[in-house]
Structures are given as structure tokens and as C-alpha cells.
Amino acid sequence: MAPERIARELAILQEGGQEASYLEGSRPCVLYRAVPTAGASLGLPTTTDVIVPVPPGYPGPMIDLAGLPVGSPFLPRLAGGTNNQGIVELDGRQWQLASYHPHQNGGGPPWNPMVHGFHTYMDHLIAWLGKLN
Amino acid sequence: MTQATHQHERGKPDQAQLHIFVNRRKFDNPEKVKPVMTGAEIADLVGVPAANAVVRLESGPDQREIAADMPVELKNGMQFLVTRRTVEGGYGA
Numbered sequence: 617m618a619p620e621r622i623a624r625e626l627a628i629l630q631e632g633g634q635e636a637s638y639l640e641g642s643r644p645c646v647l648y649r650a651v652p653t654a655g656a657s658l659g660l661p662t663t664t665d666v667i668v669p670v671p672p673g674y675p676g677p678m679i680d681l682a683g684l685p686v687g688s689p690f691l692p693r694l695a696g697g698t699n700n701q702g703i704v705e706l707d708g709r710q711w712q713l714a715s716y717h718p719h720q721n722g723g724g725p726p727w728n729p730m731v732h733g734f735h736t737y738m739d740h741l742i743a744w745l746g747k748l749n
Numbered sequence: 750m751t752q753a754t755h756q757h758e759r760g761k762p763d764q765a766q767l768h769i770f771v772n773r774r775k776f777d778n779p780e781k782v783k784p785v786m787t788g789a790e791i792a793d794l795v796g797v798p799a800a801n802a803v804v805r806l807e808s809g810p811d812q813r814e815i816a817a818d819m820p821v822e823l824k825n826g827m828q829f830l831v832t833r834r835t836v837e838g839g840y841g842a
Contacts, residue, residue, distance in 0.1 A: 632773035632828070652807070652830055723833065725796065739772045739795050739831070746803065746832030 618674055622646065625733040634738065641706030644670040645683070646734050653690065653745040660689050660748070666741055667704060667711045668734065678719045678727030679737050682744060683711035693748040716744055769827045771795050785822050788815035792831045803832045 619638065626636045626646065635649040650663040664684060671677035681701055684691055686709075691697040696715035704711045718724035718740035719732070767784060768777035769791075776782050776794050783790075792802035804815040808828035815821055815829070 628775070629773045631775050632770040634773035654832075723835070735774055736795075738774070739797070742772050742830055743797075743833040746830070747835075 621675060622670065622734060625735040628735040629738055636734070636738075638670070639706050641704060643704045643706070645704060645706055645711075646670060647707055648738065648741060651738075651741050651745055654748050655690070655745075658693070658748060660693075664688065664690055664745065666745075667706055667713075668737060668741070669704070669713070675729035675733065679732070679734065680717055680720065681713045682716045682741060683713040686710040686712050688712070690745065690748065694744060695747065695749075716740075718744075766825070767823060768825055769823055769829060771829045771831055773828075782823070785820045787817060787821070788819050789817040791815065791821070791829050792817070795831050797831050797833060801833045801835055803834055805830045805832075 622638050626638065629636050637647050639645055639647050645667040648666045648668070651666045653660065653662055653664055656662050667683040668679060669681055671679065683704055684697075686703065691712060691714065694714060694716070699715035701713035701715050704713060716722070719727040723743075724740055766777065767779070767782050768775055769782060770776070771791060771794050774795070781794060788802065788804040789799035791804050792799055799817040802817065804817075806812055806815055806821065806827065807830050808826070
């Protein structure tokens with residue numbers, strides 16, 4: 617799972633003011649706190665916490681999916697948000713994983729473990745939450 | 750290896766140390782981060798094509814969207830968000 621690599625990637629984001637941490641829970645995930653959203657114009661929060669599962673064998677397998685707190689008002693408004701990919705218990709909360717696959721013909725480049733990581737996945741989370749239906 | 754010396758002009762950042770944050774990641778390569786950059790060039794730092802990019806200055810008192818061809822005078826530590834006009838990769842149930 618390369619914990620040192622994940623730590624390095626999260627440190628890159630932390631330098632930019634992004635709080636992100638690796639947590640075990642019912643499934644190992646990275647928890648990104650207060651990710652910006654486009655919610656202001658819809659009367660929704662301007663940030664939300666997001667979880668992203670750490671795939672077994674990372675960084676070989678691609679990072680995939682994204683989860684929001686169960687009942688999040690964003691889920692019905694996000695691409696893939698209503699396609700429940702499972703529930704995760706983490707950080708004392710329940711999270712619903714959405715069908716979001718940026719590295720799998722999903723608008724992002726093909727997964728390249730030499731270039732991509734949890735720090736670059738932030739780009740996709742910001743884009744995802746920046747486009748609300 | 751000789752250490753480069755940097756001549757500081759009053760009010761202008763040392764170009765070798767100029768850094769900005771895009772989507773929370775620091776960019777400080779002097780070959781890519783210039784004192785004045787357009788929205789398209791900022792989006793290119795995170796690999797988003799200009800035609801699909803929405804660039805927003807997120808820090809400071811003048812937070813605003815930056816058009817692809819709009820030049821921005823950079824200051825150290827500026828925070829930008831780059832999102833996409835079209836978001837793919839989400840599959841409905």
C-alpha cells in the first residue's frame with residue numbers, strides 16, 4: 617500500500633493548505649477535508665469532506681471513486697453521484713461512494729503511477745465538485 | 750556549481766522563487782511559473798486544456814474567474830482553482 621508514498625503525496629497538498637489524511641476505517645481511504653465546491657450558487661455548502669479509497673497494491677492500481685457523507689446534498693447533483701458504489705465507515709461517519717472514474721476514460725489521463733497520486737487526484741475532485749447539476 | 754545570484758528589483762518577486770498554488774499544489778519551476786501568466790497557462794500547469802478549463806483566483810481580496818487569455822500578475826502564494834467545463838467519468842445507476 618506504500619504508506620510513505622501516500623504520506624508524501626498528502627504532504628504536497630498540505631503545503632497548499634489542503635487538509636488530507638490517510639485513515640483505515642472499514643476500508644483504507646484518504647480523507648480530504650473541506651474540498652471546494654460550486655455549491656454557493658445553489659445554496660449549498662462551499663466545501664465538503666471527501667473520501668477516496670486506497671486501492672490494494674497502490675500505486676500499481678489506479679485511484680478510483682470518491683465518497684461523500686451519506687445524505688450529502690451534493691450526491692444527487694454530481695456525475696455518478698446516485699450510483700451507489702458502497703458504504704464506508706470512516707472518521708466516525710458513513711460515506712457513500714459514487715461512481716466517479718476520472719482515470720478510466722473519465723476525462724482524466726490514463727493512470728500513470730509515475731505521475732499521478734492522491735495529490736493529483738485532488739484536481740479531479742475539484743472538477744467533480746465544481747460541476748453540479 | 751556556482752550559486753546563482755538574484756538581482757531584486759524593488760517590488761518584483763525573485764523569479765526563481767516565484768510560486769503559486771493550483772488546486773492546492775505548489776508550482777515554482779521558473780521555466781513554467783512566470784511573473785505574468787494567462788488563465789490558459791495556469792490551467793496547463795495541472796494538465797487541463799484551455800478549452801475545458803475554468804480558472805479562478807481563490808486568494809486575496811480580488812477573487813475572480815480568470816479567462817484563458819487574461820494575463821494575471823502573479824504574487825507568491827496565490828491560490829488558484831482549475832475546474833473543468835465538462836466533467837466526465839461519472840456513471841449513472
